[in-house]
Amino acid sequence: MHIAIVGAGALGRLLAYLLSRQPTHRISVFDPADGPEGRGAAGWTAAGMLTPTAELECADLDVFNHGLRSLELWSRIMPSLPGDVSFARDGSLLLAHRHDSGAAQRTVGLLKQKAPQPYRPVALLPAQLAELEPDIHGPSLAWMLPGEGVLNAVETMRGLYSAAADKVTWHWNHTITQVAPGLVGNGTQSWTFDHVFDARGLGQRPPGMSSSDNALSCQNVRGVRGEIFWLHAPGVVLNRPARLLHPRHRVYVVPRRNDIIVVGASEIESEDRSPVSLRSTVELLAAAHSMMPGLAEARLVHTETNLRPALVDNLPRIEHEPGLTRINGLFRHGWLIAPAIAEKALAQALPDNTLIQVSP
Ligand SMILES: Cc1cc2nc3c(=O)[nH]c(=O)nc-3n(C[C@H](O)[C@H](O)[C@H](O)COP(=O)(O)OP(=O)(O)OC[C@H]3O[C@@H](n4cnc5c(N)ncnc54)[C@H](O)[C@@H]3O)c2cc1C
CATH class of the missing domain: 3.30.9.10 (D-Amino Acid Oxidase, subunit A, domain 2)
Structure with missing residues (x-):
């Protein structure tokens, strides 16, 4: 399948990494940054705490359970990343x-x-x-x-990119304004795909949409x-x-x-x-x-x-339809929950895959 990932932040890079482990897929990633080191994504800034219990102060049990699952997945993903990527689970x-x-x-x-x-x-x-x-x-x-943990967000952003670098087509300097089932466009050019993952974070909000709107949707961010x-x-x-x-x-x-x-x-x-x-x-x-x-x-x-x-409820959300998956609302625990959210989104979009079978 030819798959697009729009957004090369924490979630976009993780999706690219996971999908790049399937040699049968062709993957394209789009991001406005001028290259893999270009800042902008919240993923670079994060402290990298992986603390499901502490997050219960402001989150629900779904976030907690996604956090626990993600800790397991990070334990398998981290040793497979090139370079020194710090990850610890010492509580x-x-x-x-x-x-x-x-x-x-x-x-x-x-x-x-x-x-x-x-x-x-x-x-x-x-x-x-x-x-x-x-x-x-x-x-x-x-x-x-x-059992709580921590990762170094800067090193993980780099490690996820490096692990997928030569298996993915990276479209840097691309601000995507049109995302639809099987379609990605920037106003002057458009590209077609079998499936599109929208991982633009804050960039998913269409111009003109008021952030005071109460609708619960990935775009109302x-x-x-x-x-x-x-x-x-x-x-x-x-x-x-x-x-x-x-x-x-x-x-x-x-x-x-x-x-x-x-x-x-x-x-x-x-x-x-x-x-x-x-x-x-x-x-x-x-x-x-x-x-x-x-x-x-x-x-x-x-x-x-x-x-x-x-999002309006401060909880993560996956919206799936044929040809398009939108994911958003990772809020203050994106690194904590990203692998479990990616696992869920990939299972919905590509049900025949066993992408998360990551081993070092
Ligand atoms: C100060 C701070 C501390 C944090 N600490 C933690 C922590 O300790 N633990 C934790 O788990 N989480 C933490 N987080 C939260 C975590 O960083 C976010 O939840 C996570 O980065 C969200 O991932 P994302 O991929 O959805 O968004 P982002 O990482 O923001 O990535 C979105 C990407 O989409 C791209 N994009 C935007 N618009 C477009 C467009 N039009 N076209 C193409 N691409 C576009 C952006 O350039 C960016 O690369 C923290 C965040 C902050 C700000």
Whole structure:
């Protein structure tokens, strides 16, 4: 089959990678970026947390189950990608300062209620926390979320591309304005295919469609602004992602190679892509410093703003018809759920395939 994927973000690259493993398919990918390193996709900006239980704070059990399935799939996909692509499943932490214990206990109570065993938060004693994370000081309440994971989003974007690079026709510098069953067009040119996957994220919204429309559809997508900070912190140890349960901010720290600690992320109902604000910088970095005082001398080496593609109900959605599959609404957990969503979408569109039988 000749298959088009419109959008080379997190989901588009994963679909390209999975489809490229079937030698019988011809695959074309379209994206406005000027090449495989061109930024724009939210996929580049993400912290890469793979935390199904923690996401239950704002998501439903479907997202949780997609997250669990995706963790399994990532465990098989990651070793097959070229280059060093970081992926770990050492659990994640929830932390709280004693004076915030009311709000924290409410969140932990909600997660305990929503998550099935054995995925519920497990309370840690201060000595256990100190052993796991010697550079976390300040928060006196801690819980482990077993089995949760993290990937490096930048490395995964590159790895998925590289693995599929020579098996896919990449149409960079292509802003696609027309997507229909078996058809992709950019206003001056159009291409026909057996099947089209629309993975444009925020780009799926047709010009003129108001984001205040309440219809639940992949095209009625809005952007949710997120700001993220990279700190260079040589000598500061962080072994796994940790979230601070704070009454006002959602703050997390995520370790990356080369002494980088990513601090994220604001979540603002705005499609403003301008640089990070003073308020987000002060609030998020102060909160990060309050959990890891060793960050005091860290250097702020990079900041980034991007928009999470979200639908009216903040849940992911697959719309399928012959010749066309639209996927959208991966919101703040795209990396967490992308493999399970891709698996589902591919099974609907190409029922005879066994694409997800990925082995290293
Ligand atoms: C600050 C921040 C932190 C995040 N942290 C996490 C996290 O820790 N864990 C997690 O799981 N998720 C996280 N996310 C969410 C995750 O990044 C998104 O859910 C995911 O990237 C969505 O994937 P997507 O492929 O649908 O969209 P994108 O990754 O945005 O890709 C869409 C692609 O479509 C292309 N496109 C747009 N318009 C057109 C057009 N007209 N024609 C052709 N192509 C087009 C774009 O160029 C882009 O390449 C975070 C996001 C942000 C912003």
